[in-house]
Amino acid sequence: MEHEFQPTPIKHKYFTPSVIFISVIALIGLVFLALRFIFGLGFVTNLNQYFPWGIWIGLDVATGVALAAGGFTTAALGHIWHRDKYEVLIRPALLTAMLGYTFVALSVVTDIGRWYYVWHPLVMWNGNSALFEVGICVMVYLSVLYIEFLPIVTERFIGRVNLPGILSGLNKIVDSILRFLDRTLNKFMFVFIIAGVVLSCLHQSSLGTLMIIAGEKMHPLWQTPVLPLLFLLSAFSVGFPMVIMESLTSSKSFGLKPEKDVLTSLSRFVGPILGIYLAAKIGDMFIRESFVYLTELTLPSIMFTIEIVLGVIIPLRMFLSASVRQSTTGLYIASMLVIFGVVFNRFNNYIIAYNPPYTETSYFPSIGEISVTIGFVALEILVYRAFVMIFPIISLPVKSALRKTKYAIKGA
Amino acid sequence: MGELNRRNFLKTLGVVGATVSGIPAKKLLAQSKSELFEDRMGVLVDTTVCIGCRRCEWACKTAHDIPAGDLESYDDESVFEKMRRPANESYTVVNRYENLSNPKSPLNVKVQCMHCDHPACVSACIVGAFSKKESGAVVWDGSMCIGCRYCMVACPFQVPTFEYEKAIQPNINKCDFCIERTKGGLLPACVEICPVEAITYGKRRNLIETAEKRIELYPDRYINKIYGFTEVGGTSWMYLANREFNELDFPKLGDKPAPGVSESIQHGIFAYFVPPIALYALLGGIMWVSKNKDSKEEGK
Ligand code: SF4
Ligand code: SF4
Ligand code: SF4
DSSP states (O other), X not given: OGGGEEEOOOOOOSOOHHHHXXXXXXXXXXXXXXXXXXXXXXXXXXXXXXXXXXXXXXXXIHHHHHHTTHHHHHHIIIIISOOGGGHHHHHHHHHHHHHHHHHHHHHHHHHSTTGGGTTHHHHSOOTTOHHHHHHHHHHHHHHHHHHHHHHHHHHXXXXXXXXXXXXXXXXXXXXXXXXXXXXXXXXXHXXXXXXXXXXXXXXXXXXXXXXXXXXXXXXXXXXXXXXXXXXXHHHHHHHHHHHHHHHHHHHHHTTOOOOHHHHHHXXXXXXXXXXXXXXXXXXXXXXXXXXXXXXXXXXXXXXXXXXXXXXXXXXXXXXXXXXHHHOHHHHHHHHHHHHHHHHHHHHIIIIISBOOXXXXXXXXXXXXXXXXXXXXXXXXXXXXXXXXXXXXXXXEEXXXXXXXXXXXXXXX | OHHHHHHHHHHHHHHHHHHHHTXXXXXXXXXXXXOOOTTXXXXXXXXXXXXXXXXXXXXXXXXXTOOOOOSGGGXXXXXXXXXXXXXXXXXXXXXXXXXXXXXXXXXEEEEOOOOBSSOHHHHHOTTOOEEEOTTXXXXXXXXXXXXXXXXXXXXXXXXXXXXXXXXXXXXXXXXOTTHHHHHTTOOOHHHHHOTTOOEEEEEHHHHHHHHHHHHHHOTTTSOSOOBTSSGGGOBSEEEEOSSOGGGGTOOOOXXXXXXXXXXXXXXXXXXGGHHHHHHHHHHHHHHHHHHHHHHHHHHO
């Protein structure tokens, strides 16, 4: 029965060979990150006067935000539509969103030239700027995510505050603060949950508005006034696949049995959403008659075709098939394809489609840029692992129900 | 209608912003006015008159405290072999093109920020560091800029440049229409130094008349087009030439202001905060209904 499962901190060894490998990658990224702050953007990146935005904006920020969509989509399904069955997925998705947006914010700080002015948009408002909207929404949503996470912190530490050494005098006070938070938050949490969904819809779509102002500089295959809608729909469609992929990955990594029933039933939603996205995308292409560009063999036409076929059409077909939804491998592959498709889409919109006048060479990310990007992903995985071991995120069977349920902990 | 909405939106936003940030609302409302000033200034560049002496490049640097070198070194014509673009240390550059009808006097094209009437950079800048002044000048305020480089993504003429090599206080650079000089009644440095009056400073509407007259009087000397008259909704700097402008590396642009589409989408999504609030209410309703349904089912 569902409620016999309870989010529990995972007991497991932190360092395994693959975790050590990931740590090394994270470290390399941090070295390049330090170089960027000491010697300036030009020292580490291949950005120039024609290509002001590279993968730190196109991948780390734009894709990061899209892939964190699991947070608000699951919150909407579980909390707003009250599908309790999906309760077990909300906490991992919330954590991913929280960490995802934190790293988005870090990437912004890394990319902007005057990072110490990152707070300026809070007091200097330009309501005409799509970037301003994205910036404000992301900042507010990030705070909302931390608030939504607070109950998990209180749950973990109420009655268990045990500060070391001289700090132990504070134990009582901290505990009562936690208890107070727990009581008040409970009453108001619905305000933040709805706000989180609204904010997400707003900035997910505004992320699409961002490139519209580039006008003729953007390839017609992607430049369209409905970009905000396309971005919103693609964020919707990648939300659940991200949750599925993560759930399968972490159960594998911790040696747990995958929550297949829940995931299979969640995966029913993906096909129809992908279908709506595909329809919008193709409809737009026919209204603007941009399909003519697909008849020539160019980098944009190839990239566009890959994005649509591999990233939308094939996974759409897979998610519509019952046997794929029943199989762990099928689910995993189909989800990965959707994720790949959205990553590709953001990359195409921000990097491939952008073709400014007067360029001599095209932009290709430097080793440093790539290392920082991969390093951030690695770091995020490491923090995620630490969090699920400290906080009750992943649902495990409570002891009494351990007997012969679908969950079993192997090893540790 | 759209224009009106936009102003109202800005006002609402300004007032909300003011309450949040504690700035007096009056001040913000005054700032949000950005109507085009009837008497705004401009420059007419006649590429058929320009002799490519590059004195303007030197004067521009000198006026902006950029190391400029001796004036004589600018006589070196080898720089014309490669097309150059405005850069951090040169807000204006002159490029040379062949004059098809008169090969002996080539076309020399001075390039700098166009000071658009509806500037994409102003619309795009996340913190409003760019602004369009009454004089027509589009200027950048370094004390606000966060260095996000969205202005560079937005500018249809690819003008603003960024100091990538600086780790602290990198600037966005571009021609500022010599705002400090013109405030004091001086001519822009480049205009003042030009020995052949290839660049004329004046009220934009007068310059358009001048340009039209020249085309009418010398139909052989010019093609019938004033570049910048209507491009992206009009620019303060305008050009005459006797070759098609795209052959002179001017981007081919429509007549619609560059920020038009994105601003109307942006304001559509946000119109008086109605759509977000409506969505909030809708989701709240769904939450309430589904919760009640749940508890009823449980009660059964
Ligand atoms: S040319 Fe570019 S930088 Fe200059 S005003 Fe127009 S949009 Fe702004
Ligand atoms: S780089 Fe500076 S001036 Fe340009 S858009 Fe960003 S904040 Fe505005
Ligand atoms: S107007 Fe002033 S800043 Fe602009 S190009 Fe001329 S001299 Fe340089």
